[in-house]
Amino acid sequence: MYKEPPLATPENLAAWMAAASRLLLMLDYDGTLVPIAPTPDLARPDPELLAILQKLSLSPGRVVAVISGRKLAELQKLLPLTGLHLAGSHGAEIQETGGKTYRLFENRKLEENISSLERVARECVANxxxxLVENKGISLALHYRQADPELARQVLDSFIKRAAPIMGKNRLELLPGKKVLEIRPRGVSKGKAVQYLCRKYAGALPVYIGDDRTDEDAFMALREGCGILVSSQPRPSAATARLPSPREVYKMLLLLAL
Known part of the structure; x- marks a missing residue:
C-alpha cells in the first residue's frame, strides 16, 4: 500500500543500521548516490563517495549492492570497487563481489527487438x-530532460504509438521515470534483484534506497527491513522512510562508515 513515508534524518538511519549485526544495504545510483544530471554521462561519483562505498563494502557483517537501470558495464566503470555487488539493467545483469557476472533474465530475441525500438525512437526524435536515446541491450531509454516540454510531449506520443505493436508482441512494458521513458521486458525489475540478494544473504537486515518509479518495485520486494525514498517532496511510496536528497544519503553513508 502506497502512503507518504515520514521524513527521517541521516543520523537516525545510520544509527539504526549500525546496530544490525548483519546489514544488506542496496542502493540505486542516479538520484540516490549521485544527483540527477542533464545527461547520464555527467552523473559521476566523486572520490569521497567511492572511498565511503569501498570502506562499507569491505566492512565485516555488511553487504553493499548498487542496483541501477544502467548497463552493468557502465556501473563497473563508474564504481570500480572491491567487494561491491552490482546489478545493472534493472537487476537483469549481476556482478558478484568476486567479479563473476551473469544474467537473471535471458531472451535471445530481446536485443533484436530493442534495436528495432531504438530505430523507431531515433526516427521520432529526428534532429x-x-x-538522448540509450540502447542498453535488454532495455531502451528515451531521455528528454533537456528538450522543450511541448516538443517532448509530441515526440513521446509519437514514439509510444509506434512502439506499441512491437511491445505488445514481445512482452515489453513502458516505464516512465524522471524525464525518461524506458522500455524493458515484463518480469525484469529491481525487485527481482532485491529478492535474489535477500535470499543470498538471508538473516541480514535488508535496506533499499532509491528515488524513482523503478525503485518502487524494490521497495515492494522487501518483506522486512526498510525502504528509503529519496525525494525533496513528500509523495506516496511503498518506502517506509524518506531522505530529501542524495546529499543526505551521502551523510548517512559517511556516518555508517565511521
Whole structure:
C-alpha cells in the first residue's frame, strides 16, 4: 500500500543500521548516490563517495549492492570497487563481489527487438535537440530532460504509438521515470534483484534506497527491513522512510562508515 513515508534524518538511519549485526544495504545510483544530471554521462561519483562505498563494502557483517537501470558495464566503470555487488539493467545483469557476472533474465530475441525500438525512437526524435536515446541491450531509454516540454510531449506520443505493436508482441512494458521513458521486458525489475540478494544473504537486515518509479518495485520486494525514498517532496511510496536528497544519503553513508 502506497502512503507518504515520514521524513527521517541521516543520523537516525545510520544509527539504526549500525546496530544490525548483519546489514544488506542496496542502493540505486542516479538520484540516490549521485544527483540527477542533464545527461547520464555527467552523473559521476566523486572520490569521497567511492572511498565511503569501498570502506562499507569491505566492512565485516555488511553487504553493499548498487542496483541501477544502467548497463552493468557502465556501473563497473563508474564504481570500480572491491567487494561491491552490482546489478545493472534493472537487476537483469549481476556482478558478484568476486567479479563473476551473469544474467537473471535471458531472451535471445530481446536485443533484436530493442534495436528495432531504438530505430523507431531515433526516427521520432529526428534532429530535435535535447533528446538522448540509450540502447542498453535488454532495455531502451528515451531521455528528454533537456528538450522543450511541448516538443517532448509530441515526440513521446509519437514514439509510444509506434512502439506499441512491437511491445505488445514481445512482452515489453513502458516505464516512465524522471524525464525518461524506458522500455524493458515484463518480469525484469529491481525487485527481482532485491529478492535474489535477500535470499543470498538471508538473516541480514535488508535496506533499499532509491528515488524513482523503478525503485518502487524494490521497495515492494522487501518483506522486512526498510525502504528509503529519496525525494525533496513528500509523495506516496511503498518506502517506509524518506531522505530529501542524495546529499543526505551521502551523510548517512559517511556516518555508517565511521
Amino acid at each position: 530535435s535537440r535535447g533528446f
